[in-house]
């Protein structure tokens with residue numbers, strides 16, 4: 594199926610980023626929100642991305658004008674009536690998403706695909722609200738959408754194979770890298786990324802090291818930005834929401850560090866409102882210490898050690914769980930982390946990294962972390978089976994990959 598015109602619902606950072614990507618590929622895109630103020634803010638964000646390209650000499654002003662003409666702002670569902678594919682990017686409420694999909698189904702052509710950019714909600718549950726559920730699919734972009742190459746393609750229980758193929762082809766036509774992911778809470782990348790970010794949050798609330806030092810250490814490891822700068826960019830409200838969905842599905846292993854909820858409660862949401870772990874607006878400056886002290890008084894846990902392994906081994910362990918559940922293949926897991934989070938290319942992804950370190954070493958370290966930091970580090974069963982069968986990684990020429 595060829596997509597001649599697309600739509601995006603929700604003109605926030607993700608929705609407008611996705612609309613920019615679609616217009617950049619040369620397709621007309623309808624961008625809808627509930628009022629024209631929000632729509633115009635989204636269109637301004639798109640213009641800013643193009644203006645950046647013009648300023649850098651990567652595009653001419655007239656090319657920018659042509660691309661901007663492809664973006665059609667609206668508050669009405671009627672403008673979707675000739676769209677072949679629409680991506681929903683509204684906030685993470687199942688109730689709201691159900692309403693959006695029902696409204697959308699009424700106006701769209703019968704053949705149109707209805708995709709959701711949800712970070713972690715169930716695609717099958719979203720699809721259950723509409724009649725043409727075989728046309729519903731997850732199409733998950735990464736922040737900032739104009740830059741990050743990955744698109745997770747997540748079929749729900751009802752999604753037809755044709756819909757999956759069409760969305761993979763569409764993502765490729767946007768010059769993105771689609772990876773098919775089996776449906777589970779957090780899909781693939783958020784399921785690996787959130788435990789890593791959560792571990793950084795535990796380390797901070799336990800006084801292991803200041804946020805700046807941990808960010809610096811993770812940049813030295815090769816991540817494009819530190820965990821606290823990333824939490825601030827994603828928004829502490831979004832992260833708290835995704836953490837809850839992960840906890841609901843996977844239990845204590847994914848229990849969110851108290852500080853994430855406390856930051857949300859204190860309205861320290863990150864870059865979007867001027868204060869998160871860092872201060873972006875001097876007028877909002879406030880000390881983080883009282884929040885940390887109150888958490889330490891409540892939990893009694895403080896003074897644990899920080900190391901980059903503490904964070905990265907959370908990612909590796911969750912990657913092993915995902916592999917065990919056939920969420921994606923080993924190479925897709927690594928590729929998704931490179932393209933979706935900027936995981937350092939030279940380390941090849943979390944599973945290649947584990948093979949390089951030695952699966953036996955990873956297992957022992959996870960057992961140690963499990964004793965010293967808590968059972969959230971309990972090793973994925975596949976790691977024990979691999980070690981027992983001498984799948985130790987590069988040193989035995991077989992691990993997650995063959996060498």
Ligand code: 3HC
Pocket residue numbers: 642645649711712713734735736737738739740741783786817818823827831933934935
């Ligand atoms: N919008 C558009 N373009 C942007 C941008 C934005 N918000 N931020 C940066 N860019 C562009 C810059 O203009 C620049 O473009 P150029 O190559 O044409 O000059 C390029 O990206 C690189 O930017 P910078 O030089 O300013 O800075 P960096 O090299 O540090 O890159 C970054 C910035 C791309 C944000 C990088 O730090 C990064 O990859 N960070 C990791 C982000 C990440 O992990 N995202 C995934 C989060 S999980 C998620 O989104 C899922 C959700 O469900 C929660």
